[in-house]
Amino acid sequence: SQTIHQWPATLVQPVGSPLSLECTVEGTSNPNLYWYRQAAGRGLQLLFYSVGIGQISSEVPQNLSASRPQDRQFILSSKKLLLSDSGFYLCAWSSGGNQPQHFGDGTRLSIL
Amino acid sequence: GESVGLHLPTLSVQEGDNSIINCAYSNSASDYFIWYKQESGKGPQFIIDIRSNMDKRQGQRVTVLLNKTVKHLSLQIAATQPGDSAVYFCAETPFGNEKLTFGTGTRLTIIP
Numbered sequence: 001s002q003t004i005h006q007w008p009a010t011l012v013q014p015v016g017s018p019l020s021l022e023c024t025v026e027g028t029s030n031p032n033l034y035w036y037r038q039a040a041g042r043g044l045q046l047l048f049y050s051v052g053i054g055q056i057s058s059e060v061p062q063n064l065s066a067s068r069p070q071d072r073q074f075i076l077s078s079k080k081l082l083l084s085d086s087g088f089y090l091c092a093w094s095s096g097g098n099q100p101q102h103f104g105d106g107t108r109l110s111i112l
Numbered sequence: 113g114e115s116v117g118l119h120l121p122t123l124s125v126q127e128g129d130n131s132i133i134n135c136a137y138s139n140s141a142s143d144y145f146i147w148y149k150q151e152s153g154k155g156p157q158f159i160i161d162i163r164s165n166m167d168k169r170q171g172q173r174v175t176v177l178l179n180k181t182v183k184h185l186s187l188q189i190a191a192t193q194p195g196d197s198a199v200y201f202c203a204e205t206p207f208g209n210e211k212l213t214f215g216t217g218t219r220l221t222i223i224p
Binding site: 006032034042043044046049051059090092094096097098100101102103104105106108 | 143144146148153154155156157158161163201205207208209210211212214215216217
């Protein structure tokens with residue numbers, strides 16, 4: 001069966017520090033991969049998605065970037081975090097368009 | 113732009129009763145619809161999906177109804193249990209699209 005792992009579960013970072021969140025998927029090949037951000041009590045905002053290695057689509061101009069160095073690995077990064085980067089970050093995978101996306105348990109990021 | 117919205121942000125239901133969560137969408141090209149359940153501190157969990165060539169689909173204690181004429185989607189949960197307390201999101205996408213558009217969510221509280 002397919003599984004998705006995100007880490008860390010929680011992270012507290014100072015303003016201006018770098019960020020690297022990692023997401024890996026097991027049990028499937030060539031998945032679509034997604035990064036979302038969720039503000040408290042709000043819906044999900046799509047940040048990036050990828051349909052293959054090295055292919056990244058950015059949905060919202062921002063202080064973050066994404067990379068997909070391997071088929072089942074998706075990384076969310078920032079060179080210098082802003083206070084506004086605080087939130088709940090979720091990674092998801094799907095087997096293609098018009099298929100369910102399956103989510104990890106998220107990383108709660110707090111910027112101080 | 114296109115949006116997916118929910119009629120009610122909160123819903124309280126007595127344990128054992130049935131609940132109905134509604135969702136309105138505006139994209140006439142929407143072809144695939146999903147309901148997710150999100151418990152506190154966790155990622156959204158897939159519940160059930162439906163494609164535009166259907167108007168009803170049933171799962172275990174859940175039924176999704178799709179009315180394309182009025183662009184309305186609903187999730188019915190039968191015989192609610194305390195474990196059903198969560199935030200429920202609808203999501204939609206046009207045919208062949210790699211991305212989902214999420215609604216803002218409804219918080220369902222089951223009263224013992």
